[in-house]
Amino acid sequence: MATFLATPIALSSKPPPFLPKFPNPISKSFNFPSNNSNPKTQSIIINKRMPTLIQAAEGDLDPGLVQQAIHLLQSSPPTWQSALLSNILIFLLGSPILVSGLSLSGIAAAFLLGTLTWRAFGSSGFLLVATYFVIGTAATKVKMAQKEAQGVAEKRRGRRGPGSVIGSSAAGCVCAFLSIYGIGGDTFARLWVLGFAASFCTKLSDTVSSEIGKAYGKTTYLVTTFNVVPRGTEGAVSIEGTFAGLLASFLLASVACIMGEIYVPEAIICVIASQIANLGESIIGASLQEKQGFQWLTNDVVNVINISIGSILAVLMQQLVLLNST
Numbered sequence: 232m233a234t235f236l237a238t239p240i241a242l243s244s245k246p247p248p249f250l251p252k253f254p255n256p257i258s259k260s261f262n263f264p265s266n267n268s269n270p271k272t273q274s275i276i277i278n279k280r281m282p283t284l285i286q287a288a289e290g291d292l293d294p295g296l297v298q299q300a301i302h303l304l305q306s307s308p309p310t311w312q313s314a315l316l317s318n319i320l321i322f323l324l325g326s327p328i329l330v331s332g333l334s335l336s337g338i339a340a341a342f343l344l345g346t347l348t349w350r351a352f353g354s355s356g357f358l359l360v361a362t363y364f365v366i367g368t369a370a371t372k373v374k375m376a377q378k379e380a381q382g383v384a385e386k387r388r389g390r391r392g393p394g395s396v397i398g399s400s401a402a403g404c405v406c407a408f409l410s411i412y413g414i415g416g417d418t419f420a421r422l423w424v425l426g427f428a429a430s431f432c433t434k435l436s437d438t439v440s441s442e443i444g445k446a447y448g449k450t451t452y453l454v455t456t457f458n459v460v461p462r463g464t465e466g467a468v469s470i471e472g473t474f475a476g477l478l479a480s481f482l483l484a485s486v487a488c489i490m491g492e493i494y495v496p497e498a499i500i501c502v503i504a505s506q507i508a509n510l511g512e513s514i515i516g517a518s519l520q521e522k523q524g525f526q527w528l529t530n531d532v533v534n535v536i537n538i539s540i541g542s543i544l545a546v547l548m549q550q551l552v553l554l555n556s557t
Contacts, residue, residue: 314349317357318342325361332368333391340393344400351407352427355490360403362486363431366479367438374446383445383463398531399438402430402542425497425549426542428487433505433541434534436480437512444472454513466517480505500548501541508541 322329322342329338341364349357371389378384385391391399406427410420444451445462448469453460460467484498493501515533519525 309350309353311346311350314346317349317354318345321345321357321361328365328368330390332364332371332389333396334387334393336393337391337396340396344396344404347404347407347411351410352424352492355487355492356407356424356427358490359428359431359483359487359492360400363435363483366482367435370439370442370475370479373442378445378463381445381462394531395534398534399434399538400430401535402538403427406430406542422546422549424492425500426546428484428493428497429501429504429545430538430542432480432483432487432501433508433538435483436476436505437509437534437537439479440468440472440476440509442472443475444469447471453517454510455517465520466513466515468513476509477502477506496552497545497549500545500552504541504544504548507544508537511540512537 322338322345329341333341345357345360348360352359368389371385375384375388379388403426406423409415410423410427413420415422444467448462448471451460451462451464451467451469451472452458453464454466454468462469480502484493484501487493487501488495488498512533515528515536520528520533
């Protein structure tokens, strides 16, 4: 028959190091029977203060790691590590907005764009792209049911895929790479920022003019002949859409100016360049797109041409202004 020890069991009152501190309960006594007839040893008395809860680590976060993360986010100039960490945090917080405007593969492409943008131009450049995305997505969603009924709505209810993301940002990405690797040195640094801002002003103007024109345009004209054509026709323009696109480019250029990316004269250049580029894009759409032998000229390809024209024009115009001022 098994017997119980009649000697007191020594238990440590010190909790393990990985448990946080909680108030200790009142001391308890526990009695266990024993075969020993000695009443003094008939019970095992444990009179120790014992913890009541399983305890977690005393510090959920290491303060040193938190400080390192904050320091990394504030890196100036930005690094690839700070760009990656910043994008992870922002994309997690902004996932509901991202899902409404992008497909999953589009989100992946946008993450790469965001990381590149932060590395090249910091938080101000990232905010410029974010502003473009929010306004462009909102314009795409305007009167979506009406656009779908007329067959002129964007696919997937306006949720853009990776092709659209790349087509809309190709020129900006080129400017970002040129800035990161210091091509041209300090002399060209301002030009890459200007080209970057102008490319997104151009694309936002194009998107808003197209979407507002399809939603509210009373009369749409083919830009090459000025013949009246249905809404959504490639190369068609409307007064309402054109005005909305002009306003959108002015708004985004103002945001870039306020954040210190570009100066006021450069903001004006961005607006002018975007309108010239959009006119060129409409001419290409009316003359070549969907024509025999130009099937490769998809919307994404036209977008690349459009924003490239806007970016290059802005850089050339800025150089002309400098030449005339010297």
